Amino acid sequence: MARIIVDEGFCKGCGLCVDACPVHIIELDPARITPKGYHPAHCTDEGACTGCTSCALMCPDVAITVER
């Protein structure tokens, strides 16, 4: 099992990771706002994360860490 950690200090809510995830478990969290004023990415189903790292590779701000 794997999980992602999103650094909300770097996430700018661009959504590129949302589109990059092949199992569709990332969304921009409407309930949270980062210090810079964005809705940050978060994982909706950690049990489904394959640890493929597509999201981390896609993130232009290197805000995602994948733990496997």
Ligand code: SF4
């Ligand atoms: S790609 Fe990076 S900056 Fe963009 S929403 Fe995802 S974590 Fe945030």
Ligand code: SF4
């Ligand atoms: S590591 Fe892969 S499966 Fe897990 S959230 Fe990122 S893109 Fe999705």
